[in-house]
Amino acid sequence: PATERYLSVNNIEVIYDHVILVLKGVSLEVPKGRIVALLGANGAGKSTTLKAISNLLGAERGDVTKGSIEFAGTRIDRLTPAELVRRGVIQVMEGRHCFGHLTIEENLLTGAFTRNGTRRQLADKLDKVYTYFPRLKQRRASQAGYTSGGEQQMCAIGRALMAEPEMILLDEPSMGLAPQIVEEIFEIVRDLNQKEGVSFLLAEQNTMVALRYAHFGYILESGRVVMEGDAETLRNNEDVKEFYLGLS
Numbered sequence: 001p002a003t004e005r006y007l008s009v010n011n012i013e014v015i016y017d018h019v020i021l022v023l024k025g026v027s028l029e030v031p032k033g034r035i036v037a038l039l040g041a042n043g044a045g046k047s048t049t050l051k052a053i054s055n056l057l058g059a060e061r062g063d064v065t066k067g068s069i070e071f072a073g074t075r076i077d078r079l080t081p082a083e084l085v086r087r088g089v090i091q092v093m094e095g096r097h098c099f100g101h102l103t104i105e106e107n108l109l110t111g112a113f114t115r116n117g118t119r120r121q122l123a124d125k126l127d128k129v130y131t132y133f134p135r136l137k138q139r140r141a142s143q144a145g146y147t148s149g150g151e152q153q154m155c156a157i158g159r160a161l162m163a164e165p166e167m168i169l170l171d172e173p174s175m176g177l178a179p180q181i182v183e184e185i186f187e188i189v190r191d192l193n194q195k196e197g198v199s200f201l202l203a204e205q206n207t208m209v210a211l212r213y214a215h216f217g218y219i220l221e222s223g224r225v226v227m228e229g230d231a232e233t234l235r236n237n238e239d240v241k242e243f244y245l246g247l248s
Ligand code: ATP
Pocket: 016, 017, 020, 022, 040, 041, 042, 043, 044, 045, 046, 047, 048, 049, 060, 061, 062, 094, 172, 205
């Protein structure tokens, strides 16, 4: 059912460098099969929340000092990023992080490293990625570093798809991209959600676009959730329009 508890972040606190309190008790839910947007201005704590879930804060001297994180009924807050990937929780980092010197196809193949499979299964997975991202198929032999920003974002999501995700944590997919490319990427996200059943937690500064594709949204301000609701409700909320859409 749509309301099943799936990814559940319970009152987490995150501190960087032992002193900088950045998340001050954040709670959120992503029900199975849903797209949930995590919104807010630059510095509100969106990336930090995603990295707390995927246990990537260590590299930045960040610690989850309070709260818990569950996925599909079990605690995941002590799992390594590799273990999380095996459970189907995959983060696509902000700034994309494709390997610039590898081809698009080689990048995609690196996404499958945690799943054993025959050559045939690997080829089938690649084919599936290419049906969602026809542009990547065209550019399969190009070095990723020489492809466009939009293609690199697609490559990063395609690579996540190769690992057979249940849940993708997608950080700022619209960053630096032209509006029509952003729409193209969000259309694919919606498609993956509807056809493959992948759930998404989507951090976005682009509130307007995110709320057109998400089912539900949370708004973060200075490390706290200040508002939450159905995407439709948030889109029509006067405060959201004024503060986040610039449409007062
Ligand atoms: P952005 O869109 O810029 O990524 P965000 O909402 O994702 O914004 P975060 O990147 O999570 O925000 O940052 C939240 C706060 O934590 C900011 O004030 C930022 O300066 C601070 N911060 C982020 N990373 C670190 C770090 N490694 N050490 C100290 N402070 C940090």
